[in-house]
Amino acid sequence: MKYSGDLVVAHPSGLYCPPGNFFIDPWRPVDRAVITHGHGDHARRGHGAYLAHVQSARVLRTRLGADIDLQTLAYGETVMLNGVRVSLHPAGHVLGSAQVRIEYGGQVWVASGDYKLQHDGTCTPFEPVRCDVFITESTFALPIYRWPTQHELFADINAWWSRNAEAGQTSVLFAYAFGKAQRLLHGVDASIGPIICHGAVEPLNEAYRAEGITLPPTLRVTDAAVTKDTLKRALIVAPPSAAGSLWMRRFGDYRDGFASGWMQVRGSRRRRGVDRGFVVSDHADWPGLQAAITASGAERIIVTHGSVPVMVRWLNEHGWNGQSFSTEYGDEEGVDAAAAEADLADQKQDNTNASDAIVPQDALDDNASTSADGERQ
Amino acid sequence: MKTFAALYRALDSSTSNRAKLDAMQAYLRAAAPEDAAWAVYFLAGGKPRQLVPTRTLRELTREVADLPEWLFDECYHAVGDLAETISLLLPDTDAAVERSLAVWMSDELLPLRGQPPDIIRERLLRQWRELAPDERLPYLKLMTGSLRVGVSKLQVTQALAAVADVDAKEVAQRLMGYTQISARPSAADYAALISPLATGGLLRDARGGQPYPFFLAHPFNAPLAHFDALLGAPNDWQIEWKWDGIRAQLVRRDDGVWIWTRGEELATERFPELEAMGQSLPAGTVLDGEILVWIASGSANQVTANKDTANNEVAHNGATMLDATSALNAADRSLAGDAALAVLEGVQPFAALQKRISRKTLGPKILREQPVVMMAYDVLEADGIDVRNESQQRRRERLEALVAAHPHPALHLSPLVRGDDWIALARTREAARRMGTEGFMLKRRDATYGVGRTKAEGLWWKWKIDPLSVDAALIYAQRGHGRRATLYSDYTFAVWSGPPDDAGRTLVPFAKAYSGLTDDEMRQVDGIVRKTIRESFGPVRSVEPTMVFELGFEGIARSPRHKSGIAVRFPRILRWRTDKPVAEADTLDTLLTLLPEANT
Numbered sequence: 001m002k003y004s005g006d007l008v009v010a011h012p013s014g015l016y017c018p019p020g021n022f023f024i025d026p027w028r029p030v031d032r033a034v035i036t037h038g039h040g041d042h043a044r045r046g047h048g049a050y051l052a053h054v055q056s057a058r059v060l061r062t063r064l065g066a067d068i069d070l071q072t073l074a075y076g077e078t079v080m081l082n083g084v085r086v087s088l089h090p091a092g093h094v095l096g097s098a099q100v101r102i103e104y105g106g107q108v109w110v111a112s113g114d115y116k117l118q119h120d121g122t123c124t125p126f127e128p129v130r131c132d133v134f135i136t137e138s139t140f141a142l143p144i145y146r147w148p149t150q151h152e153l154f155a156d157i158n159a160w161w162s163r164n165a166e167a168g169q170t171s172v173l174f175a176y177a178f179g180k181a182q183r184l185l186h187g188v189d190a191s192i193g194p195i196i197c198h199g200a201v202e203p204l205n206e207a208y209r210a211e212g213i214t215l216p217p218t219l220r221v222t223d224a225a226v227t228k229d230t231l232k233r234a235l236i237v238a239p240p241s242a243a244g245s246l247w248m249r250r251f252g253d254y255r256d257g258f259a260s261g262w263m264q265v266r267g268s269r270r271r272r273g274v275d276r277g278f279v280v281s282d283h284a285d286w287p288g289l290q291a292a293i294t295a296s297g298a299e300r301i302i303v304t305h306g307s308v309p310v311m312v313r314w315l316n317e318h319g320w321n322g323q324s325f326s327t328e329y330g331d332e333e334g335v336d337a338a339a340a341e342a343d344l345a346d347q348k349q350d351n352t353n354a355s356d357a358i359v360p361q362d363a364l365d366d367n368a369s370t371s372a373d374g375e376r377q
Numbered sequence: 378m379k380t381f382a383a384l385y386r387a388l389d390s391s392t393s394n395r396a397k398l399d400a401m402q403a404y405l406r407a408a409a410p411e412d413a414a415w416a417v418y419f420l421a422g423g424k425p426r427q428l429v430p431t432r433t434l435r436e437l438t439r440e441v442a443d444l445p446e447w448l449f450d451e452c453y454h455a456v457g458d459l460a461e462t463i464s465l466l467l468p469d470t471d472a473a474v475e476r477s478l479a480v481w482m483s484d485e486l487l488p489l490r491g492q493p494p495d496i497i498r499e500r501l502l503r504q505w506r507e508l509a510p511d512e513r514l515p516y517l518k519l520m521t522g523s524l525r526v527g528v529s530k531l532q533v534t535q536a537l538a539a540v541a542d543v544d545a546k547e548v549a550q551r552l553m554g555y556t557q558i559s560a561r562p563s564a565a566d567y568a569a570l571i572s573p574l575a576t577g578g579l580l581r582d583a584r585g586g587q588p589y590p591f592f593l594a595h596p597f598n599a600p601l602a603h604f605d606a607l608l609g610a611p612n613d614w615q616i617e618w619k620w621d622g623i624r625a626q627l628v629r630r631d632d633g634v635w636i637w638t639r640g641e642e643l644a645t646e647r648f649p650e651l652e653a654m655g656q657s658l659p660a661g662t663v664l665d666g667e668i669l670v671w672i673a674s675g676s677a678n679q680v681t682a683n684k685d686t687a688n689n690e691v692a693h694n695g696a697t698m699l700d701a702t703s704a705l706n707a708a709d710r711s712l713a714g715d716a717a718l719a720v721l722e723g724v725q726p727f728a729a730l731q732k733r734i735s736r737k738t739l740g741p742k743i744l745r746e747q748p749v750v751m752m753a754y755d756v757l758e759a760d761g762i763d764v765r766n767e768s769q770q771r772r773r774e775r776l777e778a779l780v781a782a783h784p785h786p787a788l789h790l791s792p793l794v795r796g797d798d799w800i801a802l803a804r805t806r807e808a809a810r811r812m813g814t815e816g817f818m819l820k821r822r823d824a825t826y827g828v829g830r831t832k833a834e835g836l837w838w839k840w841k842i843d844p845l846s847v848d849a850a851l852i853y854a855q856r857g858h859g860r861r862a863t864l865y866s867d868y869t870f871a872v873w874s875g876p877p878d879d880a881g882r883t884l885v886p887f888a889k890a891y892s893g894l895t896d897d898e899m900r901q902v903d904g905i906v907r908k909t910i911r912e913s914f915g916p917v918r919s920v921e922p923t924m925v926f927e928l929g930f931e932g933i934a935r936s937p938r939h940k941s942g943i944a945v946r947f948p949r950i951l952r953w954r955t956d957k958p959v960a961e962a963d964t965l966d967t968l969l970t971l972l973p974e975a976n977t
Contacts (some may be wrong), residue, residue: 050851143444144455144466264465265461265863266389275392
């Protein structure tokens with residue numbers, strides 16, 4: 001049976017698959033949602049049924065409620081939804097992140113959610129999936145965005161941390177709680193000094209460890225082992241909203257760094273007012289976007305959140321059929337409000353010193369929605 | 378270049394003053410003197426004449442990065458800085474060649490200037506291959522203009538003072554003119570900067586036309602009720618109008634005259650009438666004052682006014698010695714025809730000076746139509762002696778005597794303002810805008826002439842009048858530069874063409890502004906802009922007008938070049954009027970009532 005309509009269309013509630021009657025990462029409550037990953041702007045409350053990768057389960061249940069109707073799949077495993085063949089494939093973005101492959105009536109579409117091509121050791125690496133139509137993000141779709149290698153990145157971070165430790169100054173690294181923080185923990189040289197995580201980060205570390213991802217030992221500031229002397233050599237990993245908060249006061253004269261793809265541009269770093277900007281992103285850089293698009297084999301590319309007009313124009317100038325969808329997904333910068341709530345949740349935890357901390361409601365709102373993606377067509 | 382690039386990175390990657398000073402000192406101590414000479418030049422704000430047209434840099438970058446023009450432009454708008462954009466787009470290389478900063482300057486960069494395009498192209502392509510990735514940004518910064526890496530000239534001065542073990546004031550003096558555009562600092566120049574102090578601890582003799590460091594004023598914004606407590610009686614202060622021109626020093630030594638602007642650029646040839654005036658002064662004289670375009674209302678009047686100015690306090694009619702009562706009367710009456718204020722009448726708006734300084738060549742017409750004078754307000758050197766350590770009062774006496782002894786049409790004496798108390802003075806100050814000034818300068822009578830913006834020496838305050846303001850709607854947005862890059866932070870504001878009951882009224886753009894919001898507000902505005910974009914015109918986005926801001930500005934004048942018919946000076950955002958709907962933004966009529974002619 002041939003089907004000539006589009007397998008995914010832009011709907012006011014989200015990306016919608018008409019023959020399958022399901023949504024992908026919808027931003028309004030729907031009956032059936034396929035979730036690419038657990039960041040707040042992609043996984044929202046209130047849907048009737050959820051379908052996600054098995055490694056997203058813990059994060060989704062903690063964040064959206066233990067009682068959600070959640071079906072999980074392994075990468076490559078197939079499920080039929082109203083006769084539409086649906087499978088999930090590694091997106092390399094964060095733990096459990098997936099591209100959604102949809103096959104129906106002789107067509108194959110892939111919705112990538114968020115993805116990156118660099119392998120960071122904390123989630124299954126991106127795998128290209130051949131398709132007729134590829135729906136891609138475009139967060140960093142400008143040629144100025146080229147990420148350093150994992151090796152260069154961590155050499156830089158380790159050197160910074162070592163220098164601070166030798167000077168007896170605490171190093172504070174601001175990074176989003178879900179994904180970025182664990183990637184940094186996984187990559188740093190833990191022999192330099194103790195590592196302390198903010199309360200919004202620690203529950204996610206547990207989620208990663210539970211999936212067998214190796215992370216170095218981490219402490220909380222309230223742990224008895226944390227003394228003034230330990231702090232002098234310590235690396236603190238905290239969400240961006242912790243900057244300037246009461247929580248930071250205990251670190252005295254510390255040095256700070258911010259980990260984000262936006263740090264590629266000096267102005268973004270200076271606006272943050274931090275000492276150092278480390279260029280690290282869980283999104284694809286410009287060469288990465290091009291590589292993923294080429295590897296999909298698709299001729300028709302639909303661009304979502306980010307530098308949409310740039311990506312679309314570039315595609316059309318280079319022989320693709322480029323189009324766009326307007327979505328309500330955020331980008332790396334749209335995080336602060338949510339993280340601030342996480343911060344409050346954390347302060348409560350610090351007070352009670354709960355040992356089996358509950359993931360704060362919004363600690364996972366790494367990409368919490370703020371605005372519709374940058375520009376429209 | 379490797380060590381200079383490392384210094385650049387260290388300065389760029391710290392927000393700590395201490396760390397920056399340490400990094401500069403470490404660099405200066407380790408660097409070869411010829412490299413340190415250039416490093417100081419750039420760090421202190423030096424900027425050589427354009428070496429390569431920016432168009433060439435753009436085209437060549439597009440070529441090596443294989444980018445269409447529109448995509449390069451998108452990158453540039455996201456980054457907000459040409460040098461940085463290019464540094465992020467150049468392909469990686471493995472053919473880096475190490476050269477010292479001085480060799481880069483003398484053998485590679487400076488010789489590029491004026492070369493034919495094919496030579497420039499060939500050399501740039503080679504240079505780019507020979508740069509290590511970390512060196513790209515500082516290299517391109519040197520090439521495109523100022524380095525701007527978050528260190529002030531004061532910090533550079535402090536670092537040099539520490540390295541030389543010489544007083545920072547002495548170093549500031551030695552640095553005067555060091556960064557002028559045509560300077561080619563050498564190892565010997567650097568050695569002179571850090572040489573030990575001459576015996577006796579005196580400032581060494583100023584050489585040639587070298588100026589003194591400018592003493593800068595601090596803003597004074599306290600409520601009037603606190604003036605007595607904070608300042609004491611007005612009698613302790615020398616009070617003058619704050620002129621809105623170009624701050625400058627006129628140096629008269631040996632056979633020469635030099636005119637230095639506050640930016641430490643030599644501007645003698647821009648102001649031939651001031652050079653001629655300087656020749657009439659005795660050698661060994663340095664004046665501090667304001668360059669103004671000055672056209673007396675009647676030619677006869679001008680002579681009288683100048684004579685009065687020269688005679689100042691001994692003047693028979695007290696023309697320059699305003700007391701608060703008479704100025705107040707003047708403010709109440711029509712200004713024209715008031716003899717007490719006639720002396721101030723010739724000053725032209727800053728726009729006239731702008732017209733004058735934007736000209737490449739000064740023809741007789743512009744010299745006739747936009748003549749300049751120096752409104753002198755201080756003397757720093759008299760009879761070849763540095764008198765900066767004398768009191769303000771003593772220096773004023775010297776200045777008055779000097780002007781009286783050497784009258785010249787292009788030399789005016791900044792008149793003093795008197796008042797019995799601060800309240801009377803505050804009322805006098807209200808006339809400031811109509812007089813073409815920005816308010817008052819308050820200078821303590823016992824203050825010495827300090828270095829830079831320091832309170833240690835004596836006290837100079839600028840007591841400015843409140844800005845004019847209107848509520849305007851945001852209608853266009855553009856991404857910013859520097860630390861505002863990637864955010865929609867540069868805005869165009871509009872007022873309504875008619876009153877609310879005019880159904881056909883439109884929003885008329887009249888000002889662009891980007892400063893005045895907090896980072897947090899800027900992020901919020903950015904979010905709203907992104908959601909309300911209507912159309913793109915290159916980098917500019919038109920947005921649905923939903924936001925109203927109170928805009929402040931220092932001056933307003935008619936301008937046929939602007940759609941609204943007016944131009945405002947120094948517009949900036951005073952606050953975000955989240956309480957006002959767009960329909961309640963001000964109208965063009967409100968704006969027109971602020972024009973100076975509407976008030977006379």
